[in-house]
Each structure stands twice: as structure tokens, then as C-alpha cells.
Amino acid sequence: MKVLVAPQFGIGDALMTTPALEVLKANKPDWIIDVFTMKKPIMEIYQNNPNINRLIYFPLLSKSKIQSIFYIMKNVSFKYDITINFFPSNRRDYNIFSFLTFSKNRLGFKYKNSSFLNFDFLLNKTIEEDYNLHCVEENIRILTLLGINHKENIPNLKVYLTEEEGNKGKEFLNLYNKSIKIGVHTGSSSFKSHKSKRWKKEYFLEVINYFKDITFFLFGTEEEMEENLFIKENARFNNVVLVADKSIREVASIMKNLDLFISNDSGLMHLAAAVNIPVIGIFGPTNPVWVKPWNVKHKVIKIDLPCSPCFYYSPKPLECKIDEKYRCLDEIKPIEVIKAVEEFLK
DSSP, rough: OOEEEEOOOHHHHHHTHHHHHHHHHHHHSEEEEEEHHHHHHHHHHHHHHHHSSEEEEEOGSOOOHHHHHHHHHHTTTOOEEEEOOSSSOHHHHHHHHHHHHTEEEEEEEEEESOOOGGGGGSSSSEEEEEEEEHHHHHHHHGGGGOOOOOOOOOOOOOOOOOOOHHHHHHHHHSOOOOOOEEEOOOOOOGGGGGGGOOOOHHHHHHHHTTTEEEEEEOOOGGGGGHHHHHHHHHOTTTTTEEEEEHHHHHHEEEEEEESEEEEEHHHHHHHHTTTTTTEEESSSSSOOHSSOOOSSEEEEEEOOOOOSSSSOOSSSSSOSSSSSSSSSHHOHHHHHHHHHHHHHHO
16 A cells, blocks of 8 residues: 655644654554655654655645646656545645545545535545544544554654764754753744744743743744844843754754753644653643643643634634734733743752
8 A cells, every 4th residue: 555645734733743654654564655745844854754655845835836736746646545634734725635646545634614615525535623632643543544543652743863963963052051951932833823823022031031040042943033033132141042044853953952942832842842852832822732742741831711722723814803812822921931940940
């Protein structure tokens, strides 16, 4: 059997499929499992994964529809017995991709917040989304459509770093003297208004300014540069290091050697879980039941409002419908994160 994993948009989404890929390979060792990627960071996430036979990369998002269809038809159509749209993939683009593979078995989910225009009828084997399950559990559950029932001892998220990569991350951190080193991610994807998942930069700064004897490493790209520069320029104890211009594997190798990671709900939060370091996750409109750090020591920081969490998997962008926009994040005060840091350091 030849299996193709359909492309995913986010780093976190890709990482949360790695337990399912491990279970699939363990149960079907003779099957060929290929993964289609459309973003280089995601391709890097899967690099060296022993459960994957081949990685396919084509930047669908930067190509025209005609170019994308031509590439798919030439390189993957009629070449696979099974195509899997792992969770979450509630957009018609994913379903169209699956259809264009012309696999006999096209697996995916029936989403509660979907419509006919999402074209999920292009999938021929589906299970219904379950609001009570983590994304990792959903991805394990879809394997039941292949006769694989795996409910206990679900593996961890994985990114397979070489020993050399791990050593380089350690060498980078050894340039800084303070014994305690904590990573911080102030950002989140900007896709579909997900910038609204970000905790205030002033709040991150207040946490950092509370701890004199800790070095904080701020991770991010151009998308987080405004927040990160603000924090560095206003850090009271000159204890902030910007980690920029790094590949996702370089980021993972640095993170692997940290003591703790503080983050909004983001792909880097899941990367921290994948390299097995403790995580403090700050949650506003999204649901930690679905996306909390998987199977790693962690603490979720959130407040309970009647309207939260309000996010669900849908093609629609994130939107706050109350007058006090994103109060669910604004009311999380720095002292809550400070207390969580102190708990972990004990």
C-alpha cells in the first residue's frame, strides 16, 4: 500500500501528526508513507523522520492554481492507494488536493462547522470531528478507517534532530552565562486573524523584568519583530537575546537545551513539546483541550469567560464577538505567568 499525507499549513499541525505517523508505521511497516509539504519549515519538521519514506515539497501557496494542479497531476495523481487529510484540514483546498490524487481511499474529517462549499464530499472515507479530543487524538482516531485501533500510550510529538544539530544548539546557549535559560514566543500565525491569539507585549515584558537572574531567548521571524524589539529595548536587566534568522531545525536544537518555554498558542509551543521541555501556554480564544502541549510537563494559563473559548476549525477567520475585544487574553495578568515560572523553577 502507498499512502500520501496531504499538505498542512501550520508547524503545530504538522507536529501533531507525528504520533499518528509513528502508530501507522508501527502497524503497517511494509506500507510506503509519503508526505506532501508546501512550506519549507514544515518540510524541515519532517526531515529525518523514520516513519516517512519520502518527503515531497512544492510551494503551492506561491504558485498559480494552474501550476499547482499541473504539479499534482504529474507527480502524485494515480500513484497512491490512500490519501490522508489529517486534522485540522477544514478547507476545500485540502479536499480538492485529496481528490486530485485520485487515490482509491481518501480519508478525512466531517467538521461540525462546515458546509457543502467545503467540498468534503470529495473524500470517500470520513469520521466526525469530536470536540472532546486533542488534535493528536483526532489524528490517531482517523487511523481506525484503516483498521488501526490505538487508544493507549499515544506517542509524543517528535522532531528528529541529529546529534550534531543538538550540539550546535547547546553551543549557542553556552555563549550566555546565566544558568537558567527560558525561551519566549510572543507571536502566532497571522493567518485567518490568528494574530489575535497574542498576549500583550507589555505583559511579556513585565514577566521578563521580574526575573533578574534568568536569560530570556525571544524566538520569532519578521512577524514578531515589533514585539521582540520592544521587549529587548525595554528589558530592565539586559537579559534578553533575540533568536532570529534561524531555520526551524536550528530553532528546535536551541529550544531542546532550554529549561522552560513560555508561549502563546503557536507552532513553537508545540515544537517545545516535541523537544520535550516544560511549557507554559497562554490561551485566549483557542481551546486548550484541542491544542494544549501534548504529553509534556506544562501549565495552561487562561481565564474562563462565558464566551470562551470561541475558536473552532472553520475556513472563517478568528473573530471576537463581544464589545471588549479579546478580553480573554487581556485579563490574563503577568503575575499568573510569573507564578507559573516560579513553580517550574522549584
